[in-house]
Amino acid sequence: MKTTEDIFNILKIKFADAVIELKAGVPTEDYILINPFELDKVCTFLKNSDDYKFDNMMNLSGVDNANGKKTTSEDGTHKTEGGTLSVFYHLESISLKHKITLAVTVSIEKPEVTSVSEVWRSADWHEREAFDMFGIIFLNHPDLRRILMPYDWEAGYPLRKDYESPEFYQGMKVPY
Amino acid sequence: MNIYDIIFYIFALATVGSAFMVVTTRNIVHAAFYLLLTFFGVTGIYVLLTADFVAIVQLVVYVGGILILLIFGVMLTNKITNVQIKTGSLQLFPAAIGVGLFAGILVSALLNTEWKTAAGEAPKTTLNGLGFLLMNEYIIVFEVLGVLLLVALVGAASIARK
Amino acid sequence: MPLKTEEMVLNMGPQHPSTHGVLRLELQLEGEIIKAVKPHIGYLHRCFEKHTEVMTYPQVIPYVDRMDYLASMYNEFGYAIAVEKLLGIEVPERVDFIRVIMGELQRIASHLVAIGTYGADLGAFTPFLFAFRDREKILSLFEMTCGGRLLYNYIWVGGVSHDLHPDFVRLTREFISYFRPNIKEMNELLSFNKIFVERTANVGILPLDTAINFGISGPNLRASGIKWDLRRDDPYSVYNRFDFEIPIGDGRMGTVGDCWDRYFIRILEMEESLKIIEQALDQLPEGDVTSAIPKRIKPPVGQVYTRVENPRGELGYFIISNGSLNPFRVKVRAPSFVNLGIMDELCRGHMIADVIAILGSIDIVLGEIDR
Amino acid sequence: MIYDFLLKLTGSEIAAGFIQSLLPLFVFILPFALFAVLLERKVSAHMQDRLGPMRTGYHGILQTVADIIKLVQKEDIVPTNSDKPLFNIAPVLVFTGSYAAFAAIPFSSAFIGSNIDLGLFFIVAVSGLVVAGILMAGWASNNKYTLLGAMRSAAQVISYEIPTMLVILTIVMMTGTLNLTTLSELQTGYFWNWMILGGPVAGLVKLAFIPSMFIGFVIIYISTLAEVNRTPFDIPEAESELVSGYHTEYSGMKFAMFFLAEYANMFAVSAIVAAVFFGGYQSPIGYLGNTLDILWLIPIEQFFWFTFKGVFFVFVQMWLRWTLPRLRVDQLMALCWKYLIPIAFVNLLIVGLITVL
Numbered sequence A: 001m002k003t004t005e006d007i008f009n010i011l012k013i014k015f016a017d018a019v020i021e022l023k024a025g026v027p028t029e030d031y032i033l034i035n036p037f038e039l040d041k042v043c044t045f046l047k048n049s050d051d052y053k054f055d056n057m058m059n060l061s062g063v064d065n066a067n068g069k070k071t072t073s074e075d076g077t078h079k080t081e082g083g084t085l086s087v088f089y090h091l092e093s094i095s096l097k098h099k100i101t102l103a104v105t106v107s108i109e110k111p112e113v114t115s116v117s118e119v120w121r122s123a124d125w126h127e128r129e130a131f132d133m134f135g136i137i138f139l140n141h142p143d144l145r146r147i148l149m150p151y152d153w154e155a156g157y158p159l160r161k162d163y164e165s166p167e168f169y170q171g172m173k174v175p176y
Numbered sequence B: 001m002n003i004y005d006i007i008f009y010i011f012a013l014a015t016v017g018s019a020f021m022v023v024t025t026r027n028i029v030h031a032a033f034y035l036l037l038t039f040f041g042v043t044g045i046y047v048l049l050t051a052d053f054v055a056i057v058q059l060v061v062y063v064g065g066i067l068i069l070l071i072f073g074v075m076l077t078n079k080i081t082n083v084q085i086k087t088g089s090l091q092l093f094p095a096a097i098g099v100g101l102f103a104g105i106l107v108s109a110l111l112n113t114e115w116k117t118a119a120g121e122a123p124k125t126t127l128n129g130l131g132f133l134l135m136n137e138y139i140i141v142f143e144v145l146g147v148l149l150l151v152a153l154v155g156a157a158s159i160a161r162k
Numbered sequence C: 001m002p003l004k005t006e007e008m009v010l011n012m013g014p015q016h017p018s019t020h021g022v023l024r025l026e027l028q029l030e031g032e033i034i035k036a037v038k039p040h041i042g043y044l045h046r047c048f049e050k051h052t053e054v055m056t057y058p059q060v061i062p063y064v065d066r067m068d069y070l071a072s073m074y075n076e077f078g079y080a081i082a083v084e085k086l087l088g089i090e091v092p093e094r095v096d097f098i099r100v101i102m103g104e105l106q107r108i109a110s111h112l113v114a115i116g117t118y119g120a121d122l123g124a125f126t127p128f129l130f131a132f133r134d135r136e137k138i139l140s141l142f143e144m145t146c147g148g149r150l151l152y153n154y155i156w157v158g159g160v161s162h163d164l165h166p167d168f169v170r171l172t173r174e175f176i177s178y179f180r181p182n183i184k185e186m187n188e189l190l191s192f193n194k195i196f197v198e199r200t201a202n203v204g205i206l207p208l209d210t211a212i213n214f215g216i217s218g219p220n221l222r223a224s225g226i227k228w229d230l231r232r233d234d235p236y237s238v239y240n241r242f243d244f245e246i247p248i249g250d251g252r253m254g255t256v257g258d259c260w261d262r263y264f265i266r267i268l269e270m271e272e273s274l275k276i277i278e279q280a281l282d283q284l285p286e287g288d289v290t291s292a293i294p295k296r297i298k299p300p301v302g303q304v305y306t307r308v309e310n311p312r313g314e315l316g317y318f319i320i321s322n323g324s325l326n327p328f329r330v331k332v333r334a335p336s337f338v339n340l341g342i343m344d345e346l347c348r349g350h351m352i353a354d355v356i357a358i359l360g361s362i363d364i365v366l367g368e369i370d371r
Numbered sequence D: 001m002i003y004d005f006l007l008k009l010t011g012s013e014i015a016a017g018f019i020q021s022l023l024p025l026f027v028f029i030l031p032f033a034l035f036a037v038l039l040e041r042k043v044s045a046h047m048q049d050r051l052g053p054m055r056t057g058y059h060g061i062l063q064t065v066a067d068i069i070k071l072v073q074k075e076d077i078v079p080t081n082s083d084k085p086l087f088n089i090a091p092v093l094v095f096t097g098s099y100a101a102f103a104a105i106p107f108s109s110a111f112i113g114s115n116i117d118l119g120l121f122f123i124v125a126v127s128g129l130v131v132a133g134i135l136m137a138g139w140a141s142n143n144k145y146t147l148l149g150a151m152r153s154a155a156q157v158i159s160y161e162i163p164t165m166l167v168i169l170t171i172v173m174m175t176g177t178l179n180l181t182t183l184s185e186l187q188t189g190y191f192w193n194w195m196i197l198g199g200p201v202a203g204l205v206k207l208a209f210i211p212s213m214f215i216g217f218v219i220i221y222i223s224t225l226a227e228v229n230r231t232p233f234d235i236p237e238a239e240s241e242l243v244s245g246y247h248t249e250y251s252g253m254k255f256a257m258f259f260l261a262e263y264a265n266m267f268a269v270s271a272i273v274a275a276v277f278f279g280g281y282q283s284p285i286g287y288l289g290n291t292l293d294i295l296w297l298i299p300i301e302q303f304f305w306f307t308f309k310g311v312f313f314v315f316v317q318m319w320l321r322w323t324l325p326r327l328r329v330d331q332l333m334a335l336c337w338k339y340l341i342p343i344a345f346v347n348l349l350i351v352g353l354i355t356v357l
Helices: A004-014 A039-048 A123-134 B003-024 B028-048 B052-076 B092-112 B127-135 B139-161 C048-052 C057-065 C072-087 C093-121 C126-146 C168-191 C194-200 C208-213 C219-223 C259-283 C335-340 C343-347 C352-362 C366-370 D002-010 D013-047 D063-073 D084-104 D119-140 D144-175 D180-186 D204-227 D252-277 D288-292 D297-321 D329-356
Strands: A019-023 A031-034 A056-064 A069-072 A078-081 A084-092 A099-107 A112-114 A137-139 C008-012 C024-030 C033-040 C302-310 C313-321 C329-333 D106-108
Touching: A004 A019, A004 A031, A004 A039, A004 A099, A039 A084, A039 A099, A039 A112, A056 A123, A056 C302, A056 C313, A056 C329, A084 C302, A084 C313, A099 A112, A123 A137, A123 C335, B003 B028, B028 B052, B028 D084, B028 D119, B052 B127, B052 D119, B127 B139, C008 D144, C024 C352, C033 C343, C033 C352, C048 C057, C048 C329, C057 C072, C072 C093, C072 C302, C072 C313, C093 C126, C093 C168, C093 C259, C093 C352, C126 C168, C168 C259, C194 C259, C194 C352, C208 C219, C219 C259, C219 C313, C259 C352, C313 C335, C329 C335, C335 C352, C335 C366, C343 C352, D002 D013, D013 D063, D013 D084, D013 D252, D013 D297, D063 D252, D084 D119, D084 D252, D106 D180, D106 D297, D119 D144, D119 D180, D119 D252, D144 D180, D144 D204, D144 D252, D144 D329, D180 D252, D204 D252, D204 D297, D204 D329, D252 D297, D288 D297
Parallel strands: A031 A099, A112 A137
Antiparallel strands: A019 A031, A056 A084, A069 A078, A084 A099, C008 C024, C024 C033, C302 C313, C313 C329
């Protein structure tokens, strides 16, 4: 049984560059912010090390932080610039019964995160979903396709806050 | 011409016509099904000759067995859906010469043979006599054939296992 | 000379009798042997997560119902717990007990569908109707409580919408004594049927380490031989007050983690749920069930990931609040979504008929996968 | 008997033969199919704690009639890329195969289509046509599910013909005949003369036959179940795997023909079992006609008993269908080749030995 803070301290020593900060004091749950390009190393360590054994990835969710600057041009179209996307990883150890939350934050212009689907196979579909909904590119993912939306969906990533429904899909009018 | 003649000609027509279609159709599966019709027609002719045992053996062996295996073969060696299974005609001329020669021999044999017409009724049932002959007079041939088939069966099984 | 063979691609679904909804499985076949399975999902996608962004917290509950439509009560249960944790409120004890009773009844109902349809998948149609006959009784109990038979909108944040019907306790007890023998009947009819065992034992074996790595949860994980049940290992609500067993797969008919184990775990779990319901009915306290429902739900800025043991596995809600009336982000960790990911791994080398057996034993609900 | 009567009535061999060949269809198969579909529904319903059709007529007895009317009215859909000639012929061929089998079934001593010496052999032979029709349907539909169903069906029927034939061979060894009427006549008297109870032989030999006969009965019943694609051997039309197998693409009347053929086949194989092992058309308890000395009553009683036995075995088929799950293809083949055929062989040898001794 290890708290998030213990794990953060150890990770900070082991992966000085990769582990960015501990977000504690956020109501209800703490999390550790990780460098998106070092994530797979941290995760491999967390999974394989005997002290932690985070063998189960419970959940992976993309989040649009909606902190970009929104501008409205003259013709009424909105445009968002800047801003970040996050990915939250909820890990647990079935044998040692402790939990931890990791997070990465990437810019919306270049949303690239290393994939952890090699570490936990369950991440495969979760990452596809995050790609589908937020457009986060998971590097080294074996099969990064859309999963819930149609394969030929061209109107962007629906769960981004600045998403607007298209008027037509494949020549068909989208009702409402 | 009585009714049996008419039935005979129907079966004969079916046999010959479908046999013709077997060789002319370009779709292999159609050919196989035409072959089924051919065998069926031959079965009918056997029945008209009161050779009921041979007729039913024909039905069981050819229609039930060989034809199904043929269809299996055709299906398993080709793409199965959305593909027209067709064969091309190769070497038309040599085939025509060969068929012509063979047909000539057959026709000349047909014309030059003295056909004997035997008097007397055909037996009502052939089964008893056939069984009797097989189990008495031709028992050795029968047994040898049985052993041969068994050997073939065991051989096929052992080849299939490899 | 080796024969040249071609692989055949067979599309199973989206319209197929035993894909349990609109799922498309792309099977690569060599004869009848499966070389690879590619699930294509999303035919039922209805933007649940996008919808939540424009709704207030209580408004989300009816939408939660429609995810795993065979276990709506449990979806509400999980959501209510998550928001309560975000708000930091406690609910009256009676509410907790009612939630547990409803949740366990829902688990039985859901398992009955799983078992019945599994029988139907393998060609035995009668168990299907037997299971549905019993499930109807549970649905009637639900109807008596909240008016809905499939989608309830019953468990609210901070409470439940109505108190129990005066007859509920008596009728539930009657149901329990009626249902116990039916489990035995189901065992005789289906579970220990020779053909059924032949079809399911040693088919689709899921080893424990693979299962954990793929994030499999719920009965499917327990069938692989680990006592892992969130009701016991990460207790929520009042589950720590009840005495119940966690059945695990023991490979009685074949290997641990085969289809038969996954099926039989559900039978055993129904027994355990009955035990929990009995205990909860005995201990059911008095009280007001609507007193703790907040008038206005506006959680502070923060985030929470809570999970409950849904009939299909670990149902997780990841809710981020930005301090407004609408949730900023609701991500649902749907158990079926994760469980379906194992299909390819389990099906390879089996036959077409086994795909049905394996898919049925995983027990998916497409409403939850596609959300 | 019927033939002679018809011959007298019409005065022409052809007309008599023609009418006689149509008799099983109109007198038996169509009413039977109507009845059997209703029976299937009611049997399944009552096994599943429900009522089944209740609205059309008293307790839904007109349901099948309503269904037939619906099927006749339905649009006949032919898939665009199907092989149209084969697609259209297939249901006819399937029905022909199952109908032809009725020619040799002895409904009573007075009512048998064709009293040929090869009756049993003939019935098994013409069922081969059904397979050809099923294969044709599966291939012509140009659909992977139908093709898989057809292939499974062909493999299954051909395999299960072997144990059937082996069991029939044991009967031939005992009785020395393939003629179904002769076979029925041999089992005359009371039910202890039935083949299942050792046949019309007397003494200790009879006791020796009983186990072999019982094994033979079980084998032939299982094989015939497989030959008519009924649960637990309904893998060619396994609705949970192959949608509905070889007749997935059929609708309307053509579907109805498959349906009719299926029920006709069910009765045909039940009739074989009844004729071979359960005394054919013979009554188990003697005839009312003999007691009352009304001779024309006997064939009618025989018809009743035969139909009763056939319908009973059809009922058992339904009973099994609504109780058992379905086998997998390889298990089905394993059952046939690894268990039924060897057992049938040994059984054949034992019966042969007893007969010789």
